[in-house]
Structures are given as structure tokens and as C-alpha cells.
Amino acid sequence: MTEPVKMDAFRWDRANDPSAGVPLAVVRATSTEDVQATVRFAATHGLAIVPRGAGSGLSGGSSAIDGCLIIALDLMRDIEIDPVTRTATVQPGAFNAEVKAAAAAHDLWYPPDPSSFEFCSIGGNVATNAGGLCCVKYGVTTDYVLGLTVVLADGTAVELGGARLKDVAGLSLTKLFVGSEGTLGVITRVVLRLVPAQRPPSTLVASFASLDHATQAVLDITRRMRPSMLEFMDKTTINAVEDVTKMGLDCSAEGMLIIQSDEPDTHAAAEIAEITAICEANHTTEVFSTDDLETGEAFVVARRMAIPAVEQKGSLLLEDVGVPLPELGSLVRGIEAISEARQVTIAVIAHAGDGNTHPLIVFDPMDADERARAQTAYGEVMDLAIALGGTITGEHGVGRLKKPWLGDYLGPNVLALNHRVKAALDPQGILNPGAVLDVDVV
Amino acid sequence: MTEPVKMDAFRWDRANDPSAGVPLAVVRATSTEDVQATVRFAATHGLAIVPRGAGSGLSGGSSAIDGCLIIALDLMRDIEIDPVTRTATVQPGAFNAEVKAAAAAHDLWYPPDPSSFEFCSIGGNVATNAGGLCCVKYGVTTDYVLGLTVVLADGTAVELGGARLKDVAGLSLTKLFVGSEGTLGVITRVVLRLVPAQRPPSTLVASFASLDHATQAVLDITRRMRPSMLEFMDKTTINAVEDVTKMGLDCSAEGMLIIQSDEPDTHAAAEIAEITAICEANHTTEVFSTDDLETGEAFVVARRMAIPAVEQKGSLLLEDVGVPLPELGSLVRGIEAISEARQVTIAVIAHAGDGNTHPLIVFDPMDADERARAQTAYGEVMDLAIALGGTITGEHGVGRLKKPWLGDYLGPNVLALNHRVKAALDPQGILNPGAVLDVDVV
Structure with a gap:
């Protein structure tokens, strides 16, 4: 398709990159052969290709660029x-x-x-x-x-x-x-x-009045066992989720852990009991556990709703930094300091058990100054993660939004290695140019 | 070191490739810096490098080539x-x-x-x-x-x-x-x-009078459950292992399965019972199971001894072909046919549960004709695996011995892709030249 109005739905992913360009055409492929024909056409005519799936990416990896061919794969679903x-x-x-x-x-x-x-x-x-x-x-x-x-x-x-x-x-x-x-x-x-199939999990939810206690509980848990889920939400996130769900979360807590064990039979009960004891030793203000699948799932759904819930408060810059687990506390405290220094709300959710956090930087898109401060904070969070031995993206990808920090994270030698592999496989530079690596656009 | 006698121990791996060359020197690295210095020297002087660990490779991936520098990493063990x-x-x-x-x-x-x-x-x-x-x-x-x-x-x-x-x-x-x-x-x-830590496994051993029954049992098991081990030995292997261990294996069986379940608590007993029933439905001649760790481990040790045990019968060409699981029976029968046609003994052991087999082709190294027939069979086994939609190497590597078949397996496009990545990362072609890919030796 080439009609601008129809193509609009294919220009952005969930990063909502304002600099997304206008494609030449969108090809909705139905087979490998469709994709081959499109790529051959692009290679012949020196056109850039931007592939996209469901458009749910959070780093702008499938934002359109001007004059590109978008290969949409949303119809290929067997x-x-x-x-x-x-x-x-x-x-x-x-x-x-x-x-x-x-x-x-x-x-x-x-x-x-x-x-x-x-x-x-x-x-x-x-x-x-x-x-x-x-x-x-x-x-x-x-x-x-x-x-x-x-x-x-x-x-x-x-x-x-x-x-x-x-x-x-x-x-x-x-x-x-x-x-x-x-x-x-x-x-x-x-x-x-x-x-x-996974065994039915038991679920535990614990609130903490201090971030330090919550992150220390995470370390004490992972040192001793291996839960099947170990998630964290900070106060801003808890309140945003509560606003949407009205499920009665403890809105005064500074942090909340949502933990599951899918160990077999009596082992799950033992694991949940040990986690309860660890949370208590770390001064939890409220701890609750259940074997009931529906009740447990309600808390997991609440956690999954965190991004859309916080999105109600303003536009978001979605972070995805990860650190070695012992640095989790330093990362969370450092993000708090950045939030204060830049005067922007940063809600923190985390796959705490593997040190992968999602600071959500909230800003008013109409407020140019706040937008600029949010952008500054976005970079500072990545700088902080790098300083703590962590990564700039744990699971969302580099896309277009995080590319400026990739070299700082990888260092010049590994970045050069990335470029060498890219050049070997895409010498014309037509495949998703501008994402991940800076290459000369055709 | 450069003394020929001392270097001899570093020329071969367990593939015992007779065409292994004579290195210029062996560097026994103790640090990353040692390796860097050696590689820089090699790059400057256009020398080939052959890295090696413990020298236990089975495809000749660390066979020396004439005039190379061997980087031995056996001292780096932290x-x-x-x-x-x-x-x-x-x-x-x-x-x-x-x-x-x-x-x-x-x-x-x-x-x-x-x-x-x-x-x-x-x-x-x-x-x-x-x-x-x-x-x-x-x-x-x-x-x-x-x-x-x-x-x-x-x-x-x-x-x-x-x-x-x-x-x-x-x-x-x-x-x-x-x-x-x-x-x-x-x-x-x-x-x-x-x-x-893995849970302590239960072990089951089942004998079969027919290869077809044994391979059908494998399929019936994997369709319904997921054992933590599912190994196969054919008659030649069983007899070779029995000769060494004298543990009382059923030497008349055409095939034997050694299976473990590490499911928790009562689940292991249920899984072992179901596997027993499947083996009986497939006409097992003898089935035995135990929760005793030592007894179970004795059978696993017997399986691990298969290669050295068969090696007592002559020199070996060690195969490592894998097929999609439904083709396991066709592969085993096809190998039997190759053994008969070429008049060489081929003992078959297999990680049956993932379709990865190790046909061991036995030959007298003093008998030039038998050696040639063994070599022919070696290639025919790989051709057979490719025809069945399988791979020429599941876990040993291509090394130098399997390289001639790599292109047949990958096809020209994927082989070219391999070459492009290799050229991007090692433009001089000094890293293990002659292994896996044919590149111009420096």
C-alpha cells in the first residue's frame, strides 16, 4: 500500500518516536517469497527496509524512516x-x-x-x-x-x-x-x-516501607533459591496500577515484590515459607501468599499493567537497564536521585530477580522543558547502568532510541566487531538503517 | 616450546587424524595477554593458529597443521x-x-x-x-x-x-x-x-530383540514425556562394554535403552512406570528399574564407556549424525545396511531422545582395504543423515574430518553466509585454518 493514511498505522511502534519518517510503501507480506521479492526490489533500487511485526517495540526499532519500504509481517501467523x-x-x-x-x-x-x-x-x-x-x-x-x-x-x-x-x-x-x-x-x-507445561505456581506479595529493604530481600532470595517470578514495583507504579485496578494494593508502600514459586508439591510451600521469612527479616510491612491461581494471577496481571497504567500519567520514555544483581539497590537509589535532580517522575518496575529494571520516565508532551529534562534523565539512567557494570537494554532492544549509548556500553572494540558483522551481511546497509548501529544509509 | 618431542603431545586430538601436521611452536598460555601476544605475532608473520583445550575433540578440530602456532589453553583452569x-x-x-x-x-x-x-x-x-x-x-x-x-x-x-x-x-x-x-x-x-542441583534420578534399563522395537519405544516415550536421559546402545556396543565391565549386560539384545527420570517425588515413579509400560508394549525382552543412585549410575557409566570399550576392537572413525526424531529408526536401519555393504563393523550408540547418534566405525589400521571401506562408510553415514533431513554433526563439531560434507549439508547459500562471517572476522584466515571452512591458508 502507498496511501499515506493507511500507511500511518505502520509508521510507529510503542516508542512513539516523534522523528519517525514517512515510508514510500508498506508491503504486507504473506510468504517468504513476498519478503524476498520486496528485499530484491529494495536492493536493486537502493531503498531502505524496515521490518515490523506487531509494532509493540519499545525502542523505536520499527519506526519508519523517510522513503523506506516497510515489510509488515502481521499477516504471517501460522x-x-x-x-x-x-x-x-x-x-x-x-x-x-x-x-x-x-x-x-x-x-x-x-x-x-x-x-x-x-x-x-x-x-x-x-x-x-x-x-x-x-x-x-x-x-x-x-x-x-x-x-x-x-x-x-x-x-x-x-x-x-x-x-x-x-x-x-x-x-x-x-x-x-x-x-x-x-x-x-x-x-x-x-x-x-x-x-x-509449567506447574501451577504459588504467589507471594510483600510490601516494604524502604527501597533498600526491598532490594536487600531480592538479594537474600536469589542467593538461596530460584523463584519462577521475582518482580518489583515502586510506589509510583503501585499507585498508578491501583488507580486503574482498584484492587486494594498498599499505596503507602515504597516498594512491592510479586514472587511466584512453581516448585513441585510440598517444595513450593517450603519455598514460599522461606521467602516469607526473608521478607520479614527485611522488615516487610505486609506479606501475603496464596496457592489460589486466580488470586495469584490477579497480582501478575497488575504487574503487567504497570506500563499502560503509568502511561495514564503522561507520555513515557521507557527504560530497560539491567545490572548485575548485587548492584540492584544502587541502581534503584541512583534512579531516585536522577528523578529528583531532573524534577521528573520516574516510576520503577523491575524483573528484580535478574536485575533488569524498567524505569518509566513520565513527561507532559506539551511541556517542552519537561520533555527535555525527561530526555536528559533517560540518558543519565543509561550512564548510571553502565557505571554499575550493567547494560543499556536487557530485553527491549537498542532500536533507534538507545543507539547513541551503544558505543559507551560496548566500547570501541566490540562496537567495531558489530559493524564488521553488519557490513559482511548487509554491505549496502539497506536493512533497518538507523536502528542499533549507525551505518551509511543508502 | 619448540622441541619436536615435547610438541608431539599437542599435535593430535582424539580423532587421531593421521594427516596432522608439525607445528612451528606450542604456546602454553597462562593469561588472555599471552594469547593476545601470540595472536599478534601470528598476524604479523602470517602464521596459522590452532587453539586447543584438553585435546579431547573427536572431529580433528585441534589437529596441528604444518608450521602453525598451537595455543594450548590447558594451564588456564581457574x-x-x-x-x-x-x-x-x-x-x-x-x-x-x-x-x-x-x-x-x-x-x-x-x-x-x-x-x-x-x-x-x-x-x-x-x-x-x-x-x-x-x-x-x-x-x-x-x-x-x-x-x-x-x-x-x-x-x-x-x-x-x-x-x-x-x-x-x-x-x-x-x-x-x-x-x-x-x-x-x-x-x-x-x-x-x-x-x-539436579534431583536424584531414577534409572530404567530395557533390552529389545529388534532395533525397530527399540526405536519405536523411543518415539513413544518422547511423544508422551520428557526423561532426563534417553540413551541407546546396539548389540555391538553392549558386547564391547560387557567385555570391559563384566557387569552382566544382556549380550543377546539387539538394542538397549538407558533412561532416567529426575522428576520430583512421586512423579519419577509414575514416569518410570509409564516408560516400563511403553517398553513392554514394544516387546522389551527385559526391563529393570531402580531408585538406587549407585546402581543407576553404573549403567550410565557403562554407556559413557562405550567409545573406549569399542575402541578396544580396533581404530575408530567416530560419527555424530543427528536426525529429526521420527527418522531415528530409518537412520539406525540405514547404518546397518551401510555396515553390511561395506563389510565393516559399525557400533551404534545414541543420545536417542534427541535423535543424535554416534555410529562408531571400527577398522584395523594395518588393513589398508578395510581402512578405505571404513572411510567410505563414514561418508555414507553422513549422506544418509542429510537425506533424512538430519545433520552431519550434532555435538562433536565439523573439525577437519567432516568438512568435506559441510557444503552438502548446509547448501551453497548458508555455506556462503558462513564464509562471509569468517572473512569479516578473520580476513587473513589465520584462525584454525582448515577446520570447518575451507579458506585460503595464509
Whole structure:
């Protein structure tokens, strides 16, 4: 399609990058061949390609650029489950939740669970090596990707890996494309490893009057056990979620942990009891646990609603910094200091168990000064994470918004290595130019 | 060192490639800086580098070539465990078993378990993306590699990833180096993800009078459950192992399955009961199960001894082909046909649960004709695997011995992609030339 009005829906992802450009055309592919034809056309005419799945990205990795061809993969949604090899073969536009549901029909489970799982695509998950809540115990997307079909920069389609747990013939190219954010090729098929259905989890919720107590509880827990979920929300987030859900959260708490154990039989009860004791030793003001699935899920839903709930308060710059776990307290306190210094609200939610935080910087889009202060804080949070030995993005991707900090994080040698691989696979620089790496746009 | 007699120990790996060359020198590195200095010297003087860990490779990936510098990493063996981040930071020369032991001291577990785990190095495991017996449930080496220090072809040392479960900043270069068999860089440090200690397994052993019944039992099991081990030995292997162990294996059986369940509490008993029923439905001639750890481990040790036991019968060409699980029966029958046609003994052991087989082709090294027939069979087994939609190497690596078949397996497009990445990272072609890919030797 080339009608400006229709194309508008394909120009932005959830990062809402105001600098998103105007595409030349949007191609809604229905097959690998469609993608190949589009890429060949782009290569011949020196056009930039921006691939996109569900458009739920948070770093601007699928923002349009002027004059590009957008390859939308939202119509490619087939899912096939093979219970014998315990794999799912999936087209990139299928939603994460749809893959989970198809696997569940065979008593199998696809673990990675971004909070957006009901509206994010598997193609996007693979492109960003997406994480989620259960990763603290079950790993991230790349741990489940066994094979890919990828359309390369010259239009060639290659099949990498497949439904084999073991295959070491040649370089690990499958894994190279995971997390490449559309800069090395366009993914048109994914083979995913599935695992047995998760056991029903027990859930614990604990409130703290001090951030230090909450983060210390996280460290004390991970030193001794391995919960299947270990999430954190700060006061701003708790209040924003309560405003939407009216579920009776403790709005005076400085921090709240939402924890699950899916250990078998009596082990879950023992784990929950130990976590309760740790929270009490760290001065929890209120701790509650339940085996009831519906009650437990209500708290998980509350946690997943955090981003949309905080979004009610203003526009957001969504952070995604991660630190080695022992630095979690320093990171949270440092973010608090940045919030005060820049006079912007920063709500903090975190996949606390693996040190991956999502500071949500709130600003009024009509207030130019506040917008500028929010932008400053956005960079300062990344600087802080780097200083603490952490990463600028744990699971959202670099996209266009975080690119200016990538070199600071990686250092010149690793950045150069990234550029060498990019140049080898996309010598014309037509694949998602401007995302992740700065390359000369065609 | 440069004395020919001393260097001899560093010329071969366990593939015993007769065409191994004579190195110019062997450098036994004790630090990343040692490796950098050696690589810089090699780059300046246009010398080939062959990195090696414990020399336990089975595909000739660390066979010397004439005039090369061998970088031996066997002295770099430090292991540090961090229980809070649940990671191990390991130098490449440390043995797999040493990492397991260090993790176990903190009630943690490093799952990948090649049969050679007591004498293979972590560096070699990462270089080949090694597998093992527990992979059917717990995945392979790459699933546990979070970070690497790598010395590149120009002597630059880069740190990739780290002790963070989530980090998507930049391309997935960590994973690219896993399985690269020394052709992209020299690994000098590895950060591994650890998991909680494995539960004590129950063990089941079942004999079958027909190969078809044994392979059908494998399919019936994997369709319904997920054992923590699912191994196969054929009659030739059973007899070779019995000759060494005298443990009373059923030497008349055509095939034997060794299966473990590490499910919790009563679930293991239920799983073992279901597997027993499946084996009986597939006409097992003898089935035995035990919760006794020592008895169970004796059978696992017997399975791990298969390669050395068969090696008593002659020299070996060690195969490592894998197929999609439904093709396991066709693969085993096809190998039998090749054995008959070429009149060479082929003992078959298999990580049956993930379709990864190790046909061991036995020949008399003094009998030139038999050696030639063995070599023909070696290639025919790979051709068969490719025809069945399988891989030429599941976990040993391509090395030098399997390289001629790599193009047949990958096809021209994927092979070209491998070459492009190799050329981007090692433009001079000095890193392990002749292994995996054919590149112009410097």
C-alpha cells in the first residue's frame, strides 16, 4: 500500500518516536517469497527496509524512516506444533500468546513472557531476544530458538538450524540473527523449543516501607533459591496500577515484590515459607501468599499493567537497564536521585530477580522543558547502568532510541566487531538503517 | 616450546587424524595477554593458529597443521562461582567435571555433560557447542553461555556479554562464538549460567530383540514425556562394554535403552512406570528399574564407556549424525545396511531422545582395504543423515574430518553466509585454518 493514511498505522511502534519518517510503501507480506521479492526490489533500487511485526517495540526499532519500504509481517501467523520433537514452527506475525496457547493444547509450554505477550509478535520477540517475567528461572527467547528462515540483504532465503536440539554443523548463525533487530535479515519462520507445561505456581506479595529493604530481600532470595517470578514495583507504579485496578494494593508502600514459586508439591510451600521469612527479616510491612491461581494471577496481571497504567500519567520514555544483581539497590537509589535532580517522575518496575529494571520516565508532551529534562534523565539512567557494570537494554532492544549509548556500553572494540558483522551481511546497509548501529544509509 | 618431542603431545586430538601436521611452536598460555601476544605475532608473520583445550575433540578440530602456532589453553583452569548471580566464570582449560564440582559446592549445577566430561575442557565445550546425555531435557552448551572473553584475529581482546541473564545491547556475538571451533577467535574466559542441583534420578534399563522395537519405544516415550536421559546402545556396543565391565549386560539384545527420570517425588515413579509400560508394549525382552543412585549410575557409566570399550576392537572413525526424531529408526536401519555393504563393523550408540547418534566405525589400521571401506562408510553415514533431513554433526563439531560434507549439508547459500562471517572476522584466515571452512591458508 502507498496511501499515506493507511500507511500511518505502520509508521510507529510503542516508542512513539516523534522523528519517525514517512515510508514510500508498506508491503504486507504473506510468504517468504513476498519478503524476498520486496528485499530484491529494495536492493536493486537502493531503498531502505524496515521490518515490523506487531509494532509493540519499545525502542523505536520499527519506526519508519523517510522513503523506506516497510515489510509488515502481521499477516504471517501460522503456528504448527510437533509434540514428538517438542517444537513449534511459527510465522513471525503470530503473537507470543498464540504460540503459548497452541503449545498448551499439547500440554507443552513456550516460556518467554514479555508483559506485552498478548499483543507482541514472535518475530519481534526473536528480533529483540525478548525476555519477560519467567526468565529469571527459564531463560530468554534465544534459549528457545532452534531454527530460522531468514531473507538476507540480497533477497536470498536461508534456512538455519531446525527442529534438532543438537546441530553444530557450521557457525551458529541462527543465534546471530536472534536479537539482530532486523539489521541482518528479515525473519520469516521460527522453530522454537517447547518444554512441559509449567506447574501451577504459588504467589507471594510483600510490601516494604524502604527501597533498600526491598532490594536487600531480592538479594537474600536469589542467593538461596530460584523463584519462577521475582518482580518489583515502586510506589509510583503501585499507585498508578491501583488507580486503574482498584484492587486494594498498599499505596503507602515504597516498594512491592510479586514472587511466584512453581516448585513441585510440598517444595513450593517450603519455598514460599522461606521467602516469607526473608521478607520479614527485611522488615516487610505486609506479606501475603496464596496457592489460589486466580488470586495469584490477579497480582501478575497488575504487574503487567504497570506500563499502560503509568502511561495514564503522561507520555513515557521507557527504560530497560539491567545490572548485575548485587548492584540492584544502587541502581534503584541512583534512579531516585536522577528523578529528583531532573524534577521528573520516574516510576520503577523491575524483573528484580535478574536485575533488569524498567524505569518509566513520565513527561507532559506539551511541556517542552519537561520533555527535555525527561530526555536528559533517560540518558543519565543509561550512564548510571553502565557505571554499575550493567547494560543499556536487557530485553527491549537498542532500536533507534538507545543507539547513541551503544558505543559507551560496548566500547570501541566490540562496537567495531558489530559493524564488521553488519557490513559482511548487509554491505549496502539497506536493512533497518538507523536502528542499533549507525551505518551509511543508502 | 619448540622441541619436536615435547610438541608431539599437542599435535593430535582424539580423532587421531593421521594427516596432522608439525607445528612451528606450542604456546602454553597462562593469561588472555599471552594469547593476545601470540595472536599478534601470528598476524604479523602470517602464521596459522590452532587453539586447543584438553585435546579431547573427536572431529580433528585441534589437529596441528604444518608450521602453525598451537595455543594450548590447558594451564588456564581457574573457576569462580557466584551464587547470587548463579554464574560460573571459568578459564577455558578447566575440565567440564571441575566446573560441575565447583557448582555443586554451592548446590548449583552446570548441566551439559559430554561423555568425556571428566577429561574435556570448557573451552572445547564452548568451541564445539558440546552436548551430552542430559541435553534431551536440559539443552546444550550454548544455552548456558552468558559471556565470553575472546581474542580476535588481530590480537584484540573483547568481552562479550557477562553475568546477566538479559542483555540485548548490540548483535548476539557471544552466541556466534559458541560453536565456532576456533575459527573466529580464541576463547580465554567463559561466563556460564548455573541452575539448581539436579534431583536424584531414577534409572530404567530395557533390552529389545529388534532395533525397530527399540526405536519405536523411543518415539513413544518422547511423544508422551520428557526423561532426563534417553540413551541407546546396539548389540555391538553392549558386547564391547560387557567385555570391559563384566557387569552382566544382556549380550543377546539387539538394542538397549538407558533412561532416567529426575522428576520430583512421586512423579519419577509414575514416569518410570509409564516408560516400563511403553517398553513392554514394544516387546522389551527385559526391563529393570531402580531408585538406587549407585546402581543407576553404573549403567550410565557403562554407556559413557562405550567409545573406549569399542575402541578396544580396533581404530575408530567416530560419527555424530543427528536426525529429526521420527527418522531415528530409518537412520539406525540405514547404518546397518551401510555396515553390511561395506563389510565393516559399525557400533551404534545414541543420545536417542534427541535423535543424535554416534555410529562408531571400527577398522584395523594395518588393513589398508578395510581402512578405505571404513572411510567410505563414514561418508555414507553422513549422506544418509542429510537425506533424512538430519545433520552431519550434532555435538562433536565439523573439525577437519567432516568438512568435506559441510557444503552438502548446509547448501551453497548458508555455506556462503558462513564464509562471509569468517572473512569479516578473520580476513587473513589465520584462525584454525582448515577446520570447518575451507579458506585460503595464509
